[in-house]
Amino acid sequence: MPVERFEVQREIAAPPSTVFSLLCEPAGHVAIDSSGMLQSAEGDPVRRTGDTFIVHMDRESLNDFPLGKYDVTVLITDFEQDALIEWMVAGENFPSIKHIYGYRLEPSETGTLVTSYYDWSQISEKWRGKGVFPVIPEAGLRATLGILARNVERH
Numbered sequence: 001m002p003v004e005r006f007e008v009q010r011e012i013a014a015p016p017s018t019v020f021s022l023l024c025e026p027a028g029h030v031a032i033d034s035s036g037m038l039q040s041a042e043g044d045p046v047r048r049t050g051d052t053f054i055v056h057m058d059r060e061s062l063n064d065f066p067l068g069k070y071d072v073t074v075l076i077t078d079f080e081q082d083a084l085i086e087w088m089v090a091g092e093n094f095p096s097i098k099h100i101y102g103y104r105l106e107p108s109e110t111g112t113l114v115t116s117y118y119d120w121s122q123i124s125e126k127w128r129g130k131g132v133f134p135v136i137p138e139a140g141l142r143a144t145l146g147i148l149a150r151n152v153e154r155h
Helices: 018-024 026-032 138-152
Strands: 006-011 038-042 052-058 069-081 084-091 100-109 111-119
Touching: 006 138, 018 026, 018 084, 018 100, 018 111, 018 138, 026 038, 026 052, 026 138, 111 138
Parallel strands: none
Antiparallel strands: 006 111, 038 052, 052 069, 069 084, 084 100, 100 111
16 A cells, blocks of 8 residues: 555654644744745634644745745644644645644653654545655655754753
C-alpha cells in the first residue's frame, strides 16, 4: 500500500502550553515553515475547531508548479487546548483537497513531545495521479519541528 501519511516527532524543551500558543498564531505558522511557501498570515489566533485564518503563499520555493502568489484559508478541523491542532487548506479558486496537517503535543520529562503529521489519504482520485502529493516531504516536517524548537525553547 502506498504511503499517504508522514508522521515525525521531536522532544522540545518547552511546556505544551508554550508550543501550542505559537501553533495557534497565524504568524507562528509562517515563522516555523521550513518550505518557504508561507509568506505571511492574517487573522486572529485560533481557539476552536472551525476557526480560520489566511496565509499568503508563494509556491516558487518548491519549484514544482508555477502557481505564483496565492492565498489559502486554513480551516481548523480538530482542536484540543495544549494537545492537538489540525487543519486543512482551501483557496479562492479551489476547494479543499482534503490533505490534513497537524500537531499532537504530549507533556514529557524535557517539556513536550511534539508529533507533526501530514495526511493525504482522503484526497480524491482526481488528485492521486497528478504527481502533486505529498506537497511537503517528510524531511520538511522534521525541519519545521527544528524551527519550532528554535522559536520556543529558552536557553
